[in-house]
Amino acid sequence: MSLLSSFLRLRSSTNKMEPCPCASHDSLTIVEKAEVLQSQLADARSEKVQWLVKSITETHTELLKLPHFKPGKAINQLLGNLVSICSEIYDREIVEKVLRHREIQAVLPSLRQICAKAESCLELHWAEHIVAGQGADQVRERLKTFPYYDNYEELTRLELCAILSATKTAPRRVAFIGSGPLPLTSLCLLDSLKNDALIEIMSPQRRESQQPSRDADPVILNVDYDETAIAASLSLCLALGEQGRGMEFICAEAASPAKDLSEFDVVYMAALVGMSQTQKEGIILQVADRMRKGALLVVRSSWGLRTCLYPEVDLATENLLKRLETCVVVHPYGQVVNSVIVARVRG
Structure with a gap:
């Protein structure tokens, strides 16, 4: 009898519970917020891609201006920054977009040749x-x-x-x-x-x-x-x-x-x-x-x-x-x- 009474009391208290706060939320608003977050994430990735492309191509331009690739303050700083940027671990989507970017595709062969020559000069x-x-x-x-x-x-x-x-x-x-x-x-x-x-x-x-x-x-x-x-x-x-x-x-x-x-x-x-x-x-x-x-x-x-x-x-x-x-x-x-x-x- 006590078990049945407990069950009845539990049922009674359940009926008196306040409605879930989620029930008052507008589901459309939640969807809109999710879309905003996705859009912000996409914008952040796009900005990161543009920054990486700009950094790599500008470094390539500055390297081309050097009279030689022997060790020195200018080339050490340029290549040091380039290696630091390229050695970081990035989201795969960001990496793929950077490497497929037309500006990167245009400078890649030359950039690798410069790195090879600079490494040989350094050694x-x-x-x-x-x-x-x-x-x-x-x-x-x-x-x-x-x-x-x-x-x-x-x-x-x-x-x-x-x-x-x-x-x-x-x-x-x-x-x-x-x-x-x-x-x-x-x-x-x-x-x-x-x-x-x-x-x-x-x-x-x-x-x-x-x-x-x-x-x-x-x-x-x-x-x-x-x-x-x-x-x-x-x-x-x-x-x-x-x-x-x-x-x-x-x-x-x-x-x-x-x-x-x-x-x-x-x-x-x-x-x-x-x-x-x-x-x-x-x-x-x-x-x-x-x-x-x-x-x-x-x-x-x-x-x-x-x-x-x-x-x-x-x-x-x-x-x-x-x-x-x-x-x-x-x-x-x-x-x-x-x-x-x-x-x-x-x-």
């Missing part, structure tokens, strides 16, 4: 500064003062982890195509391989299977078409002494058949090798043809607005899929600008 400047040090110890100290040294170390760690996820064997022979005047990636990679950094993080079974090949000293072959770049990087590695032991050099085009790549476990292709998808695809196919089955090709790419700085690479084309099996794709969100693709050469 050459620093290579000459570092080599001017007195003795191997001072040369090593100067090397670590390069403004982006930490970024290269971080990128190398990221790439080593990507390589490890695609192979059971730590590489001992690596070729780096497009090494430039300051081969920092090669030096960081060589140091890691000398210290068996890749082997130490393997599972016990994989470390055991790797043991027989550890007797061979690691070798990094640096390949660049620019004689000045090769001369500068060779001088640097000689000045580094023991740290540079294991670095080899050859002056050749990326697609040149002059060097057989079948002896290398991993072949790197720098971000500035080829300035378009068509160029990159042709070079990749020629490089893969000189590699052995099962070897890994590490291709540096880009994503988002970072493609304003470096060309994006797509390995999922009909021709590339026949020669390469993509294993890993990594898109960094931090200070590292380049994306990384690791692919295995098919038979």
Whole structure:
């Protein structure tokens, strides 16, 4: 009886409850407010797109006015701001609208060429500064003062982890195509391989299977078409002494058949090798043809607005899929600008 009484009292109190405040709202007003908010969001995105387009194109215009692309206050500030803007993470819709904008499409090839030339000038400047040090110890100290040294170390760690996820064997022979005047990636990679950094993080079974090949000293072959770049990087590695032991050099085009790549476990292709998808695809196919089955090709790419700085690479084309099996794709969100693709050469 008490249960029934409770139910009746509950029902009675429910009947006396005030109507929901929502019932007094005009549903049309709510819809109108939602539409206003959507419109405001669309306007904010449009403003952001216009600001990005304006910032990138105006930077391109100012860069074209410079007499050269050697390091200096003006170019350092312009490129620093450009890299900062393009490295930010934006809404996908904003990125797509910026990259499709006719003004961006018009300046993109030129902007990438300028970035490539400026990067080469920066590396050459620093290579000459570092080599001017007195003795191997001072040369090593100067090397670590390069403004982006930490970024290269971080990128190398990221790439080593990507390589490890695609192979059971730590590489001992690596070729780096497009090494430039300051081969920092090669030096960081060589140091890691000398210290068996890749082997130490393997599972016990994989470390055991790797043991027989550890007797061979690691070798990094640096390949660049620019004689000045090769001369500068060779001088640097000689000045580094023991740290540079294991670095080899050859002056050749990326697609040149002059060097057989079948002896290398991993072949790197720098971000500035080829300035378009068509160029990159042709070079990749020629490089893969000189590699052995099962070897890994590490291709540096880009994503988002970072493609304003470096060309994006797509390995999922009909021709590339026949020669390469993509294993890993990594898109960094931090200070590292380049994306990384690791692919295995098919038979």
